[in-house]
Amino acid sequence: MCGRYANFLTEQDLIDAFEVAVMSDDARLLPPSWNIAPTQKVPIVVPAREPAPVGERHVEVARWGLVPSWAKDPSVGSRMFNARSETMAEKPSFRAAFSKRRCLVPASGYYEWKTGPDGKTPYFIHPAGDAPLAFAGLYEFWRDKAEGDDAPWMASCSIVTVASRDEMQEIHDRQPAMLTSESAATWLAKDAEASDLHDAVAAPAPELAWHTVGKAVGNVRNNDADLIAPVT
Template sequence: MCGRYATTQTSSTLSRVFETDLANSFVELEADYNMAPTKLAPVVIGRREDASAPAVHRELLTARWGLIPSWAKDPSIGNRMINARSETVAEKPAFKKAFAKRRALVPADGYYEWYAGEPQDGKKKPVKQPFYITPKDGSVLAMAGLYEFWKDREADEWVVSYTILTTTAEDDLGHIHERMPMFLPEDAYDTWLDPAPRATDELLDLLIPAAPGRLAAYPVSTAVNNVRNNGPELIAPLPTE
């Protein structure tokens, strides 16, 4: 799964990387080295002016992490919807409508996973060691996501929320955690973001794990375990002995 990640790019950088419509993409963003569920984070979505429009306009906006289905009675269900398994996303009631026409890119510098080793010092449970996983070339990750609209009737306002798709971890990362985010190559952005109806198999074929060797993984401080901690020190490698 993906339960924490880092997203520190400015709106102008993300607009350049993902070629978004500038008129709709200058949102207020703050660097977050400990993005956690229920927080607001940048996502890229696609829109068409009408069904016959030849191009998809990409927009950058902020959304709440943890998808809230349109039929939900309250937003707390989103706390359990931070990830969607790519293997079943087209079938699950909470995700299938969003998968059909509300697909997104979720930018990230990197993400965290926790490795559970053997118990030490007589403890019954192992101490989980966080790892930071990030592109070796310093590029921005485009995690595959879905977004949804939910009406908060008490506040009389709409909430935009999202989830991140996951897949089986590649071999050199699978020893840390069995799941990892699903990524999209640049040449698949337009098709993935297009809200027009597409065959399920066509969409699933766009989803690919990271190319072997693209990502680096290294242990970081357990300070990331506390969501109140937030700063570049969280992604600093632990000193070697």
């Protein structure tokens, strides 16, 4: 699973790494975070809607934890911050988003906890190079039908996960689906076939590096650069 991640990318980082044409005002106002948890607002990269040119990308803001359009209230999103790649096309909560609303979730890195004899040890997992991570994501829109047609729409998202690969299996059995620039383009393509989308999340991930960090990351109130500092 992926239940905590960090995004301290600048606006220019997002524009350069994800070929972004437009940043929404809300996205510009999001502060950097070293400890993002479900239900918090995060930036997502989405294909621009018409009449923008085909292939243009925008950065919008969504609440982490997908809320299906048919949900009675947004509280269900707190349990839907991850979507398993194996079932995302069939599960009622995710299948509409998988078909029509796919996004990238930019990240500087993410946290995972390894269970051992002395309890759980947190790790910060990040790119081995300079390029940020692009998690495969799904997004959805929801509004409170009880408030009528004038109720505001809320955007929400989920991070797709896959079975852990190679050395990552030693830390946890799941990991975010991390896309290369090529697989990200496939993931965002409006006319992509389901088989191509499954291939995109199954493709080799970018090279990663990791190290143990302090247990302060377990408290969402803690949020500064010290959280990603290596500890022995």
